[in-house]
Amino acid sequence: xxxxxxxxxxxxxxxxxxxxxxxxxxxxxxxxxxxxxxxxxxxxxxxxxxxxxxxxxxxxxxxxxxxxxxxxxxxxxxxxxxxxxxxxxxxxxxxxxxxxxxxxxxxxxxxxxxxxxxxxxxxxxxxxxxxxxxxxxxxxxxxxxxxxxxxxxxxxxxxxxxxxxxxxxxxxxxxxxxxxxxxxxxxxxxxxxxxxxxxx
Numbered sequence: 001x002x003x004x005x006x007x008x009x010x011x012x013x014x015x016x017x018x019x020x021x022x023x024x025x026x027x028x029x030x031x032x033x034x035x036x037x038x039x040x041x042x043x044x045x046x047x048x049x050x051x052x053x054x055x056x057x058x059x060x061x062x063x064x065x066x067x068x069x070x071x072x073x074x075x076x077x078x079x080x081x082x083x084x085x086x087x088x089x090x091x092x093x094x095x096x097x098x099x100x101x102x103x104x105x106x107x108x109x110x111x112x113x114x115x116x117x118x119x120x121x122x123x124x125x126x127x128x129x130x131x132x133x134x135x136x137x138x139x140x141x142x143x144x145x146x147x148x149x150x151x152x153x154x155x156x157x158x159x160x161x162x163x164x165x166x167x168x169x170x171x172x173x174x175x176x177x178x179x180x181x182x183x184x185x186x187x188x189x190x191x192x193x194x195x196x197x198x199x200x
Contacts, residue, residue, distance in 0.1 A: 127149050
């Protein structure tokens with residue numbers, strides 16, 4: 001299965017990623033139109049897509065309700081792979097709600113399960129999203145570890161050059177933030193103001 005089975009229309013609505021926040025840049029008009037098209041559909045694929053669209057549109061109360069419904073429906077079907085994908089999307093909404101601790105716990109469980117079952121695409125999806133949550137919290141070391149792992153997993157999957165480049169760009173953004181953080185900490189902690197000069 002694909003790592004984010006949410007429909008090509010929704011994927012095309014994502015224009016790229018903000019280089020400072022690592023969050024998606026979105027065609028808001030197209031996202032709203034797609035949400036209208038989905039209407040009251042309640043299939044698991046429709047619920048998954050709605051949860052993503054509502055999150056991207058900033059309608060987080062609605063997004064968490066739909067994400068919860070998708071998790072319940074996936075659990076009812078007994079398909080562990082579908083359930084794992086729904087749980088990752090649920091954690092994405094938690095991140096956007098500012099519930100970083102809950103998102104980390106959920107995503108860590110997803111990473112562990114995906115790794116244990118050798119679902120590499122879902123492992124990459126979960127670990128990259130966990131990296132984004134770490135990034136939001138300012139924990140750049142953990143963010144860098146996860147983003148780097150995501151690159152490795154995508155290469156293992158044979159992802160497209162564009163996907164690999166996007167993952168590498170995320171690594172570079174996190175590395176830059178970490179370097180700045182270390183430089184600031186080093187400068188503040190050194191009597192001569194030259195702390196961190198041994199860091200390349």
